Amino acid sequence: MTEVPALSVQGLSVGYTVKGVLQHVLKDVSFTIGRGEAFGLVGESGCGKSTAAYAVLRYLARNGSVEGGEIRIDGRDVYQLDAAALRALRREKVAVVYQDPGRALNPSIRIGDQLAEVFELLGVPAADRAQRSIGMLEKVRIKNAAVVARSYPHQLSGGMQQRVAIAMALASSPTLLILDEPTTGLDATVEAEVLDLIQALRREFDASILFISHNLAIVTRMCDRVGVLYSGRLVEEGPTRDLFAAPCHPYTTELLRCLPRPGMDKATAPLATIPGTLPEPGSVMQGCVFAARCRLADDRCRAEDPPPEGTAPRMVRCHHTDRLAELETEAEAPVHVRKAAGAAALELRKVAKTFGHGDQKVRALREVSLTLNKGETLGLVGESGSGKTTLARAMLGLIAPDAGGEVVLDGQVLHPDLKRRSLDQVKALQIVFQNPDSALNRSHSIARIIGRSMTRLLGLRGAARGEKVKSLLASVRLADRFLDAVPKQLSGGLKQRVAIARAFAGDPKVVICDEPTSALDVSVQAAILNLLVEMQAQQDVSYVFISHDLEVVRYVSDRIAVLYMGELLEVGPAAEVFAGPQHPYTRTLLAASSGEAPGITGAGGPQAQGCIFHALCPARIDGRCETERPAEKMVTPDHMIRCHLEAEALRA
Amino acid sequence: MTDIAAQSRASAPRGLARRLLTRPSFLIGSIVVLFWVVCALFWPVLVPYDPFYTDLMVPLKPPSATHWFGTDQLGRDVFSRVLAGARDILTVAPLATLLSTVVGTTLGLIMGYAGGLVDEVLSRIVDAVLALPVVIVALLALTSIGASMWTLLLVIGFSFSPIIARTVRASVLAERQLDYVAAARLRRENHLYTMFVEILPNVLGPVMVEMTIRLGYAIFTVATLSFIGFGIQPPSPDWGLSISTNYGLIGGGYWWTVLFDGLAIATLVVGVNLVADSIQGALND
Numbered sequence: 058m059t060e061v062p063a064l065s066v067q068g069l070s071v072g073y074t075v076k077g078v079l080q081h082v083l084k085d086v087s088f089t090i091g092r093g094e095a096f097g098l099v100g101e102s103g104c105g106k107s108t109a110a111y112a113v114l115r116y117l118a119r120n121g122s123v124e125g126g127e128i129r130i131d132g133r134d135v136y137q138l139d140a141a142a143l144r145a146l147r148r149e150k151v152a153v154v155y156q157d158p159g160r161a162l163n164p165s166i167r168i169g170d171q172l173a174e175v176f177e178l179l180g181v182p183a184a185d186r187a188q189r190s191i192g193m194l195e196k197v198r199i200k201n202a203a204v205v206a207r208s209y210p211h212q213l214s215g216g217m218q219q220r221v222a223i224a225m226a227l228a229s230s231p232t233l234l235i236l237d238e239p240t241t242g243l244d245a246t247v248e249a250e251v252l253d254l255i256q257a258l259r260r261e262f263d264a265s266i267l268f269i270s271h272n273l274a275i276v277t278r279m280c281d282r283v284g285v286l287y288s289g290r291l292v293e294e295g296p297t298r299d300l301f302a303a304p305c306h307p308y309t310t311e312l313l314r315c316l317p318r319p320g321m322d323k324a325t326a327p328l329a330t331i332p333g334t335l336p337e338p339g340s341v342m343q344g345c346v347f348a349a350r351c352r353l354a355d356d357r358c359r360a361e362d363p364p365p366e367g368t369a370p371r372m373v374r375c376h377h378t379d380r381l382a383e384l385e386t387e388a389e390a391p392v393h394v395r396k397a398a399g400a401a402a403l404e405l406r407k408v409a410k411t412f413g414h415g416d417q418k419v420r421a422l423r424e425v426s427l428t429l430n431k432g433e434t435l436g437l438v439g440e441s442g443s444g445k446t447t448l449a450r451a452m453l454g455l456i457a458p459d460a461g462g463e464v465v466l467d468g469q470v471l472h473p474d475l476k477r478r479s480l481d482q483v484k485a486l487q488i489v490f491q492n493p494d495s496a497l498n499r500s501h502s503i504a505r506i507i508g509r510s511m512t513r514l515l516g517l518r519g520a521a522r523g524e525k526v527k528s529l530l531a532s533v534r535l536a537d538r539f540l541d542a543v544p545k546q547l548s549g550g551l552k553q554r555v556a557i558a559r560a561f562a563g564d565p566k567v568v569i570c571d572e573p574t575s576a577l578d579v580s581v582q583a584a585i586l587n588l589l590v591e592m593q594a595q596q597d598v599s600y601v602f603i604s605h606d607l608e609v610v611r612y613v614s615d616r617i618a619v620l621y622m623g624e625l626l627e628v629g630p631a632a633e634v635f636a637g638p639q640h641p642y643t644r645t646l647l648a649a650s651s652g653e654a655p656g657i658t659g660a661g662g663p664q665a666q667g668c669i670f671h672a673l674c675p676a677r678i679d680g681r682c683e684t685e686r687p688a689e690k691m692v693t694p695d696h697m698i699r700c701h702l703e704a705e706a707l708r709a
Numbered sequence: 710m711t712d713i714a715a716q717s718r719a720s721a722p723r724g725l726a727r728r729l730l731t732r733p734s735f736l737i738g739s740i741v742v743l744f745w746v747v748c749a750l751f752w753p754v755l756v757p758y759d760p761f762y763t764d765l766m767v768p769l770k771p772p773s774a775t776h777w778f779g780t781d782q783l784g785r786d787v788f789s790r791v792l793a794g795a796r797d798i799l800t801v802a803p804l805a806t807l808l809s810t811v812v813g814t815t816l817g818l819i820m821g822y823a824g825g826l827v828d829e830v831l832s833r834i835v836d837a838v839l840a841l842p843v844v845i846v847a848l849l850a851l852t853s854i855g856a857s858m859w860t861l862l863l864v865i866g867f868s869f870s871p872i873i874a875r876t877v878r879a880s881v882l883a884e885r886q887l888d889y890v891a892a893a894r895l896r897r898e899n900h901l902y903t904m905f906v907e908i909l910p911n912v913l914g915p916v917m918v919e920m921t922i923r924l925g926y927a928i929f930t931v932a933t934l935s936f937i938g939f940g941i942q943p944p945s946p947d948w949g950l951s952i953s954t955n956y957g958l959i960g961g962g963y964w965w966t967v968l969f970d971g972l973a974i975a976t977l978v979v980g981v982n983l984v985a986d987s988i989q990g991a992l993n994d
Contacts (some may be wrong), residue, residue: 455891475894483897496888500910513896559892 061132063265064090064113065231069126071112073103081124082108082338083289087365090233095259095266097280097297099273101578102549103338104286106269110237114151115143131232148178152226155619156238158218162210168194168221169206175228188227196261198254199222216247220254228264234264240275244440245605249649252279271579273316277301282370285309288336288346295371305373308347309382315583316611321374322631323434323590326391328583328612334548335578345376347523352384353377360369392594401465402599403429403452403486403567408462410447410623421447422458422623423669426689429567434600436592436614438607438646444623445603449569450599454478465564484514487565489589491572493552497544497559503530504540507558514563530594533558533588550581554588561592569601586613607650613637616695619643625668629696638692638707640700641676668701676702728991735991740982745977755976757791760946769963779965781955790946791969798948801861802927808866809927810873810920817877818904818912822885828878835871843868843930849941861940865930869923876919878880881911898984914992921985925978932974948973 071083083105090096092697095436100106107377111117113128115135120336128135130150138146155161161308163171172190174351181189187206194202210218219239225235236255240248252275259266270276276283277297284294285306293306304310314329321328336342345351348358355377363374410422429435439445451458454475458464464471466485472478490496507526511517517525533554544552553573560568570589574582590613593600604610610617610631619627619632627640634643668674671682678701689697692704700707729735748755758776764784772779778787816835820828843865849866884890885908893903934940935949943950948970955966 450891453895455894480897483895487895488892490888490892492888496892498889498907498911501907510896513898563896614882 060092062089062091062129062626063094063131064096064267065127065129067112067127067129069109069112069128070124071108071117072124073118074120074122079122079124080338081289081341082121083112085126086286086291087126088284088291088294090265090267093259093263093265094282095268095277095280097147097268097270097283098286099270099276099283101271101335101580102284103335105289106271106286107237109286110153110192110267110269112236113233113235114147114153135407150228150232151235152229152231152233153235153237154219154222154226154239156241157214158222158242159210162218164210166209168208168210168213172206172221172225172228175225179181179229186188193224193228196227197221197258198297199224199581214247215243216251219243219251223251223254223258227258227264230262231264234259234558235266235267235269237269237282238271239268241270241272245607245646246440246649248275255279258559273301273313273579273607274459285312288340288342289338290346290374292347293368293371295373299371305367305378305381306347307351307353307377307381309386310381311352315579316587317583317608319611322612322614324391327590330484330584330587331580334550335580345374355382363386372511392566393590400431401428402431402433402467403601404463404465405448405452406463406465408448408451408464409459410444410451410456410462410664411459416434420623422451424462425620425623425625427618427625427628429601430615431566431599432597433591433615434602434613436610436617437601437603437612437620438605438617439620440605440646441663443620445620446571447623449488449571449601449603452567452569453488454483480514484563485566486569487560487563487567488569488571489553489556489560489573492576493544493549493556494576496556497552499544502541502543503535503547503555506544506555507562510559510562517577529558529562532592548581549577550585553577553581554583557592559583559586561596561598561628565594565598567599567601569603571603572605573602575604575606582609589613607647619646625699626670627631627696627698629693629698633693633696638696638704640670640698641669641674641702641708645673645675668699676706680701722955725991732987732991734983735987738987741976741980742984745795745799745973745980749799752789752793752796756786756792758786758789758791759784760793761944762786769966771947771957772965773857775853779963780967781951781966782958783813787965789970790951791948791973794946794948794951794970794973795982796839797858797945798928798931798935798977801858801865801941802924802931805862805931806863806869806924806927808862809869809923810916812867813870813873813919814877814916816870816874818881818909820874821825821878821881822900822904822908824882824885831874835874838868838871839875841868843888844933847934848939851934856939856942858941861931861934865927869927873916873919873923876915879911880915881908884908884911918985918989918992921936921981921988925981928978928981 060277066089067084067087068644072079072081086109088096096325098106098109108121110115111121112123113130113135123136130146130555133146135146169187169190172193173186176186176189191202191206196203199205199217199220202353205213205217212366239255240251243251256279268276268280280297282295283297283300284291285308287308293300293304293309300309301313304313311329311331314330317328324595331350336346344359344361345354345363350355350507351358356572362378363559365372365374366378367373405425405427407424407426409424410418410424412419412421425448437448446540447456450456452464454471454473457473466482471482475483495595504526507529508522511525513524526540530537530539533552535551535558539551544555547555573589574585586609589600592598602610602613616629617631618625619640621642627634627643635647667683667685668687671677674682679702687699687701689699690704692707698707733847762785766782767780768782770776770780776788778791781787781790816831845865846868851860854860888969890907891904893907898907930947931940935947936953938953941947941950951970952967958966
């Protein structure tokens with residue numbers, strides 16, 4: 058007896074018509090999802106994973122068309138259904154949760170009423186809808202569901218909104234649940250909670266899941282089987298654990314090696330990278346899609362598209378699965394990492410920042426004191442709203458901290474207003490922004506962007522400037538031919554190289570890297586991290602490295618600072634912060650990212666007094682933590698923790 | 710969806726020109742506008758008769774092989790006058806539009822970039838000016854200063870600038886949030902450089918659209934003011950002026966003295982608007 062799979066996709070090809078030309082985005086993709094199974098589709102940007110989700114729903118953009126293949130949900134061919142049957146299918150069988158719940162929920166309708174709409178479509182009598190809605194909210198572990206039902210979406214946090222979106226998706230008890238990057242916009246601890254919820258509900262509702270993500274760790278955690286997409290091709294498929302433990306396709310193999318692994322740091326070895334860039338979506342290719350970047354590729358790969366091979370449940374499209382061992386090259390020698398000298402490059406003394414005025418005051422930073430040593434990388438971690446970016450902007454002088462706080466560079470107190478700082482002080486502090494699309498002026502050429510910084514900061518002009526621009530571009534591994542290009546002609550990784558070059562244009566002493574790789578794909582991230590490490594070794598600069606990705610922070614950082622709601626809870630050597638003793642919040646954060654149950658529920662609020670973390674702290678000392686702000690405690694000479702617990706308790 | 714977004718990458722200025730040329734409405738619009746521009750520049754060699762030559766022997770002749778569009782009360786050739794009539798309106802309207810664009814863009818840049826009190830005060834002034842009907846303001850200014858090409862130009866230029874200022878301000882507000890502006894501060898650029906070299910090139914798209922739309926309105930306003938006698942002055946063969954002097958004759962069946970001037974205004978305005986719509990569409994592609 059063969060049971061009908063929840064979703065079966067056979068030979069799916071999808072194209073978009075752009076400016077009258079059909080561009081293929083998915084080509085001959087096949088996979089099936091059995092009943093109650095969770096299937097992950099992973100890939101970097103532009104590989105076609107979202108297109109696959111929309112094609113399954115028959116909801117492609119207007120210029121999209123299915124060029125071939127067949128999609129069956131619950132045994133019914135989606136593209137043979139008439140309008141009424143398609144509506145019924147979307148109403149009863151499939152549900153989708155999108156990346157951004159803020160945009161998926163209607164901002165002007167109360168949560169309860171939005172949920173009731175789903176029940177209305179399902180034909181539930183009007184009298185029962187409100188009750189069913191509240192019941193559904195309770196199922197997604199929302200406490201005081203009645204209150205939430207009366208709220209509007211903007212009154213809820215991102216994690217709460219995503220729970221509501223999940224409740225709406227599950228309200229019809231769908232056969233197939235499509236999750237399109239459901240946690241990408243959420244913080245680590247919230248992400249962990251939402252993923253746990255999805256796991257639990259999956260058993261409760263017995264739904265099959267199509268899980269789309271670029272995050273390999275999350276897919277490993279959530280899915281039974283996984284398919285790897287590259288440039289519109291499913292290059293490899295198999296049970297999640299087997300596939301990631303022993304990948305068969307060179308792309309999967311190389312991609313996994315790009316990720317910083319626990320225990321690695323910049324002094325051990327540079328990260329592995331994949332040469333070349335992701336192909337443009339829709340670009341026409343002969344042979345294997347990965348051939349241009351594959352180290353095993355030969356003439357056959359460039360001419361002949363490899364057919365699917367391997368025995369079920371594994372599938373791989375590669376001519377050279379037997380030669381994978383050749384990819385195991387020796388790790389390159391690490392760049393010579395200079396030992397951080399003891400002298401302080403930058404010092405923050407009680408830097409606080411309050412936004413708003415009157416009753417609307419928001420304390421974004423609470424008296425943060427920190428030291429950045431010469432030649433060192435200080436990792437700054439914390440969730441969104443923790444004040445990381447505010448702290449960075451205060452250091453740079455883009456915003457003035459509250460009176461009483463001081464930023465000290467090389468022993469000199471910096472004026473809070475950037476305009477009143479000396480040229481040398483301005484030169485010394487530069488930044489690499491998160492998003493190069495926003496950071497680079499889109500109407501200026503690369504030569505102009507970097508050259509202007511040199512003119513303003515170093516006073517260079519003419520030929521001398523041209524020479525220095527070229528040598529700087531060479532040191533960030535950008536070819537001369539990009540000099541006259543404008544940013545949009547460059548890929549994301551190349552743009553970030555330009556942004557790094559600009560930060561280094563004035564020979565800075567401290568460079569703040571604000572999430573420099575979070576807008577980039579995994580295969581590009583590794584190269585950018587290597588470049589930053591290399592630049593540091595050459596130029597003897599100090600970094601403040603802001604990131605939400607703990608593995609990345611661990612790889613590049615000498616010391617790590619943990620920020621929570623504007624309060625600095627812990628600063629110490631990277632290894633110690635990861636191994637302990639740790640602040641209870643740090644522990645929560647680490648647990649969330651490694652996939653363990655985070656053990657905090659509900660939301661904290663900015664308390665006027667006491668420890669900032671007391672409401673959510675699993676180790677709270679009742680009576681003390683909510684009233685008394687803990688002092689900075691040095692657990693080792695170089696490791697500060699702001700907590701009432703004894704050092705022994707923090708180690709446990 | 711990321712896939713599609715990534716594909717619209719190649720949209721450099723050169724790409725814009727190519728996209729415009731594939732739009733039929735842009736081609737039709739620009740052919741019409743180009744026709745009138747050629748008339749305005751080269752009418753002396755194009756006209757069959759001197760548009761100013763009065764021949765009292767042939768007044769009010771209907772269209773014929775000798776006078777294609779007929780003759781007016783003073784026996785002047787209407788066809789020649791319609792071609793020559795493009796000259797003044799196509800001098801005043803574009804110059805007035807250019808003036809309003811320069812003033813409006815500068816104002817909008819200052820409002821959006823400075824923000825705070827400066828923006829607040831300037832915005833209220835802009836709102837107040839916008840509340841006044843252009844024709845009334847123009848009448849007031851032209852009667853007090855006296856009607857001439859220059860006053861016409863200044864009046865239309867300044868009355869149109871608040872609208873452009875508002876459009877530019879909205880675009881600048883979005884640009885100012887971007888990190889490249891912070892990056893400019895971090896190399897100590899002054900405000901003028903940041904506004905005009907960093908931000909301005911990125912808001913030129915909306916400025917261009919607004920400018921072409923305003924050009925259509927400016928043509929219409931010049932024609933209107935000429936019609937009521939406060940615009941271009943006789944003996945110019947200007948269209949609005951011609952309609953004004955001849956419309957009393959329609960009742961007598963002398964329709965050709967008015968119809969062709971009216972059609973000229975209509976085609977020019979429609980042509981400009983077709984171009985404006987195509988630019989807007991191409992920018993949004």
